[in-house]
Amino acid sequence: MGTDSKSNEELSRVVAKIQGGVLAVVCGLMGGLGLFIMTIWLLLEGGEQVGSHLQLLSNFFIGYSVTWKGSLLGLFYGALTGGVLGWTIGFIYNRVVGIRGR
Amino acid sequence: MASHPVVVIGAGPAGLTAAYELGKNSSSSLILEAGKQVGGISQTVNYRDFRFDIGGHRFFSKVPMVTELWNEILGDNFLLRPRISRIHYNQHFFDYPLKATNALAGLGVVEALLVCFSYAKTKVFPNAQEDNFEQWVINRFGYRLYQIFFKTYTEKVWGISCTEISADWAAQRIKNLSLKEAVRNALLGQRGGKKGEIVTSLIEQFHYPRLGPGMMWERCEELVAGFGSQTLKGIKVERIRHRHGLVDCVSGRASSGEHVEFEGSDFVSTMPLRELIEAMDPQPPAKVVEAALGLRYRDYLTVVLVVNCEDVFPDNWIYIHSPEVKMGRIQNYKNWSPYMVPDPSRTSLGLEYFLWDKDDEWTWSNDRLIEFGTRECAQLGLINPRDVEDGTVVRMEKAYPVYDHHYQDHVRTIREYLETFSNLQTIGRNGLHRYNNQDHSMVTGVYAARNIMGETHHDVWAVNTEKEYHEEGRATSVNVGDRMVPMRVKEYVDELPMENEEELIEIVFAKLDPVALGVAVGTVSGLLILIGTVILVLKGGPVVGPNLSLLGNFLIGFQVTWGGSLVGFLEGGIGGFAIGYSGASLRNWSMKAYAQFIRWREEANRRRNLLD
Numbered sequence: 216m217g218t219d220s221k222s223n224e225e226l227s228r229v230v231a232k233i234q235g236g237v238l239a240v241v242c243g244l245m246g247g248l249g250l251f252i253m254t255i256w257l258l259l260e261g262g263e264q265v266g267s268h269l270q271l272l273s274n275f276f277i278g279y280s281v282t283w284k285g286s287l288l289g290l291f292y293g294a295l296t297g298g299v300l301g302w303t304i305g306f307i308y309n310r311v312v313g314i315r316g317r
Numbered sequence: 318m319a320s321h322p323v324v325v326i327g328a329g330p331a332g333l334t335a336a337y338e339l340g341k342n343s344s345s346s347l348i349l350e351a352g353k354q355v356g357g358i359s360q361t362v363n364y365r366d367f368r369f370d371i372g373g374h375r376f377f378s379k380v381p382m383v384t385e386l387w388n389e390i391l392g393d394n395f396l397l398r399p400r401i402s403r404i405h406y407n408q409h410f411f412d413y414p415l416k417a418t419n420a421l422a423g424l425g426v427v428e429a430l431l432v433c434f435s436y437a438k439t440k441v442f443p444n445a446q447e448d449n450f451e452q453w454v455i456n457r458f459g460y461r462l463y464q465i466f467f468k469t470y471t472e473k474v475w476g477i478s479c480t481e482i483s484a485d486w487a488a489q490r491i492k493n494l495s496l497k498e499a500v501r502n503a504l505l506g507q508r509g510g511k512k513g514e515i516v517t518s519l520i521e522q523f524h525y526p527r528l529g530p531g532m533m534w535e536r537c538e539e540l541v542a543g544f545g546s547q548t549l550k551g552i553k554v555e556r557i558r559h560r561h562g563l564v565d566c567v568s569g570r571a572s573s574g575e576h577v578e579f580e581g582s583d584f585v586s587t588m589p590l591r592e593l594i595e596a597m598d599p600q601p602p603a604k605v606v607e608a609a610l611g612l613r614y615r616d617y618l619t620v621v622l623v624v625n626c627e628d629v630f631p632d633n634w635i636y637i638h639s640p641e642v643k644m645g646r647i648q649n650y651k652n653w654s655p656y657m658v659p660d661p662s663r664t665s666l667g668l669e670y671f672l673w674d675k676d677d678e679w680t681w682s683n684d685r686l687i688e689f690g691t692r693e694c695a696q697l698g699l700i701n702p703r704d705v706e707d708g709t710v711v712r713m714e715k716a717y718p719v720y721d722h723h724y725q726d727h728v729r730t731i732r733e734y735l736e737t738f739s740n741l742q743t744i745g746r747n748g749l750h751r752y753n754n755q756d757h758s759m760v761t762g763v764y765a766a767r768n769i770m771g772e773t774h775h776d777v778w779a780v781n782t783e784k785e786y787h788e789e790g791r792a793t794s795v796n797v798g799d800r801m802v803p804m805r806v807k808e809y810v811d812e813l814p815m816e817n818e819e820e821l822i823e824i825v826f827a828k829l830d831p832v833a834l835g836v837a838v839g840t841v842s843g844l845l846i847l848i849g850t851v852i853l854v855l856k857g858g859p860v861v862g863p864n865l866s867l868l869g870n871f872l873i874g875f876q877v878t879w880g881g882s883l884v885g886f887l888e889g890g891i892g893g894f895a896i897g898y899s900g901a902s903l904r905n906w907s908m909k910a911y912a913q914f915i916r917w918r919e920e921a922n923r924r925r926n927l928l929d
Contacts, residue, residue, distance in 0.1 A: 226912050231827035271864055275852055279704065300845075304837040311833035 230312055235305030239298040246297020250289035257281050321347040321547075323769060324567055324579050326554050327587030329357020330755040333537045334386065334762030335585050340544025342770055347579060349552040349567070354531070355538045356597070357587070358617075358716055359755050361531025364709045365661035369650050369667050371713050374530040374633050375400075375523035378756035386759060389526075390462050395524045396654055401631050405697060406465060406638040413636060415466065415587035422430060424465070435459035442921060445727050449722075450482035470638045473645040474671045474720060486720040486752065500822055502913045527656050530755070538795045554588065557596045557741075583769045585762075587745035589715045590731050601734050609728035611723055612750055615678065619648075620668040620690035623707040624700055629664045634701075638684055642666070642693040643678070645671050663706070668694065670754030674714060683710040718750040732778060742768060744777050757781040826912065828905045835898035842893025846872075846885035853877050 250272075257266035258281065266281030273279045276292040325332045328350035336346045346445045354360050358371045378384050387395075392754065404411040412419045421429040436459030450471065454463045471479055491731040526532040538548050551572030558566040568578040577859070586593055594601055594609035601609075648667035650657040658665055668690040672679050678686065678765055687708035695702045728750050735743060744761035746753045753761075757780050766774035847870070853862035854877060862877030869875040872888040 225800065226909060227823045227826040227828060229823045229827040230830050235389050267687050268829065268864070270404075274862075275849065300841055303844075307837035307840050308830070308833045311836045315833065 230316065232312060233305040233308045235302045235309065238305040239302035241306075242301030243294040243298030246300070247290045247292075247294030249297075250293030251286050254281055254286035254289045258283065258286070321345070321579060321581050323347070323583045323585065324349065324581035325585045325587075326567065327351075327357065327745065327748075328355040328534070328538065328548055328550070329587055329745055329758065330359050331535055331748065331758035331762040331765075332357075332585065334588045334759040335540060335744065335766045336541045336546050336548075336762075337386070337390075337537055337544075338766035341723075342766070342798045343544075344766075344770065345545040345547075347581070348546065348548040349554055349569070350548060350550045351553045353550055353572075354552070355548060356531045358713060359530040359534060361529030362621075362711050364621060365623075365707070367621065367623055367650070367663075367665040368529045368531075368657040368808035369665060369711075370529055370531075370648065370653070371619065371620070371711065371716070372646075372669065373648055373653060374525075374755060376525055377523055377529070380756055380760055382763065383414065383756040385757050386763075387533065390540065391526055391533050394527045394532060396527055397522055398525050398633070398653060399522050400633055401652070403632055403633050404466060404470075404636045404638050406469075407621070408639075408698070410635070420462075420466075428461070432459065432465075435461040435655065447484050449480045449484055451479040453484040453487045454479070460532050461551035466638065469640045470636055473637075473643070474615070474717070474771045476671060476673055477719070477721065481721055483720045483722055483724070485725070492613065500826065500915055511792055525653050527654055529650075529654065555596055556598045556615060557584070557586075557593070558598045559741075560739060562737055562739055564738055566641065568613055582740065584709075584741045584768075585765045586741065586743045587748040587758075588743075589718075589747040590743065590750050593748075593837075594731060594734075605730055605734040606728040607736045611727045613719035613721060613724075614715035614747070615717035615719055616672050617713040618670045618672055618679065618686070619711050619713075619761075620670070620686050621709050621711070622666045622668065622687065622690060622694065622700070622705050624664045624666060625662070625704045625706050626664055626700070626824065627662050629666065629700060637697065642696060643670060644668050644690065644697075647694070647699070650893040666694070666700070671717070671848070674693050679712070682709075683741065683919070686710050707912075714748055718752060720752065724750065742777060749778060749780075751781055753781050826908050828908075829901035831898045831905070834901040835894040838897030838900070839892075839894030842896075843886040843890030846875075846889035847882045850877055850882035850885050851879075854879060854882065873906060 245316065254271060257269060270281050272289070272315075275290065279285050279288050279292060322344060323336075323346035325336050325346050325348045328348045332348055332350075333355060336348050339346050352360075354362070359374055361368050363371055376387060378387075387777040392732055402413045404413045404415075409423045411423050421432065424432060439455055439459045443456045447453050447456060451463065451468070454467045458467070468479055471482065475482055541548065543825040549571075552569055553571075554567050556568040557564055558568070564581075564584045565585065566578055566580045568576065571577050588596070589612075591609045591612045591614070594605060600606060630649060631651060631652065633652045634646055636646055637644045646669040648669065650665050650667060651661075655661065670678060678689075681689070687705075687710065690708070691700070691702050691705050694700045702876040732748075735741060743749060744765045746759045749761065751757075760780050764777045764780065766779075767775055849865060850862065866875070866877045866881075868885065869881075872885055872892075874884045875881050875888065876884075
């Protein structure tokens, strides 16, 4: 394939940048709502030992438990962690793209 | 000897458009037309108030400048007409553009199966070479469909074997679309139509002047006269005198036999290149003359039958593939415009024959041709011969420039020679030896006029070729339909500027950098494991992190210890990199696959119109 046909195939020469803020919001929403829903789900299911595995998150999220109150804390922690992860991925990605594009 | 600032040879669409553009800019010209009527191959002949075209001319252009010109010249004299066309083959009618179900049903079960096998075989074992038309079509349709729907008709039109026809002819009509062009057409629509509206298909309807395409050029002639220009008909140019790289005079013969000469400062020729080179005085170098003599043209003859029948068939035109008749196509002019016939109870049919001027039929008398055409029509079951009341014949020499294997070399040689003249430009279908539609010819006319007016140089030879030049001089590969035209970016008035569309597609389809996403996801994954492990180690306890240590099943050597946190960072990072890299690659691949699917679908749609 010659240069001409190669460039003809090119749909876009632009390398996408990630908007860190947007990715932070998306990941934050997913993380927060995810943990919130999982906690509620286990509470509604009930049983003798409610959410013994999910409960282990309390090692990292101070005060979190598989309770109604814990679900709200989970919403907060999940959103915070997701947001930080999303923003960090966006930040690192953009920096690497910048370095590689020099 | 009369002197004029600009002498235009030929009053077809290219020549008249050049004169019109010059006139609009206060520059008068003299137009010399060999025939009795203006319009060239786009003229409309009037025979006892039955009007007919030299072929059919749908008014459709992707060039906004051309649609604006059409509107300027004819205003609201356009009709929007439905398109119906079919192929006649083996006593059957097939919808055209081809529809798979209709075609396969018409062919019968056995033939349909053979067609499918033949198509599948071609897809598995395509022709490695695509030098000629036969190879080009077989690679896209399979051998049997080629034989049925392309071979006989194409050979009737061009008079040579499909293996002798350059693949350029097909490729010029069905250009390889760039991915970006295909996506733009699919997402933003194709620009075109008489009023520049977004058009997704020219298959179903088209614009047509109320009294045929000749109406456009007769009106243009009037407007050009209003600008102070003059059109002289019946002037056959025989000599083009030149000195020191400048043409100074053309001479020829009027229909009365009188010798005429015209001086000018600039000359624009739409003459066939072969005739132009023969007319140059002094004669060009031998190799140029030889090249000119090597160019071939197909001649066209139409037999018009006036039939005492209100509805003969519903089509605008029918392609006659059946090899048992010589007719190539048949037009029903009242289906193009009801105003083409003076009496709605009558029908005028145009039986089109594609010939060489050396063929016997070319010299037959009109009566003999009318009788021959009537017999062929009856043979096809289209009319009752007793209904034919009247008829006439029109011959058009050099209607089609032939794309054989040598034409490109010949044209290149001639072009190099012609480019040594600073005040001579060749334009139009025959002036460039290119199978242009009238819109392309008009663009070349506008370009020639603007070159004379001293604007930035426009390359008339670049019109309707693969590489077009925007006004900015940027080479761009564009594709805008069945024949290529330049996209004049600055001509868009009420449309989204092309640059923005380009940017939009660039942004929407921007690639993710797999390495960057790999590094980002890898770093975050590694850090997550590192931080999680460190927190558990710091908290301590009799059994530290029994659940997190299960990650050791996947991360070799991982434990919830200080050392394990580094192993987790490293291996989690590598795993994250792989996930990020694969995700970005998969996303990029999906976007490209989507665009390729769009292109494949559009190209398949365009191939259906190959015969037009």
